[in-house]
Amino acid sequence: GENVEQHPSTLSVQEGDSAVIKCTYSDSASNYFPWYKQELGKRPQLIIDIRSNVGEKKDQRIAVTLNKTAKHFSLHITETQPEDSAVYFCAARILNTPLVFGKGTRLSVIA
């Protein structure tokens, strides 16, 4: 089955700097790659996603890139703010199968 690796496990950046989180997946048939933000004690919230027919997607300060050949995808957050501090999870799946999550990255934005 699918296996998703996520790095780094923790990340600290200064406010205003960029943050990059990387994930790799194992199953070349996976075609959907969402990113979730989870604040303490709350449900994961979808922040951006990308499908296998697209190489890059951007939404304001957040962008995701996908390299299907290398089987990796990345989350980029620019101009980070303290409220971006949270745990971020990447995930991957094949259509109509459950999501497989990475282990998460704890992002701390230092004011």
Place this chain on the structure above:
Amino acid sequence: GAVVSQHPSRVICKSGTSVKIECRSLDFQATTMFWYRQFPKQSLMLMATSNEGSKATYEQGVEKDKFLINHASLTLSTLTVTSAHPEDSSFYICSASALGREVNYGYTFGSGTRLTVV
């Protein structure tokens, strides 16, 4: 659209008792629901996949007799933790999927249930 409601949000129970958690899709019919468990500072681990009207499919290592899943209707799935032990204390969260609907609907999560077994 794509709202998933989960209850209760928090529950404390005594060892040996059973706890039922409900997951409802409020504005669409969920043909499939997924149940995840999340231990502190860890990722979400899939426990089981339930399809309406059929038996749930459990992931390796998840005891089906301990974690009873019922998906009797297209809008409701329940997870019952039977004979709960302190090691079952965790954050349980569901999500729902609908065949033929926008793929993102499958990954709207319920609000989660924090179970504490004392």
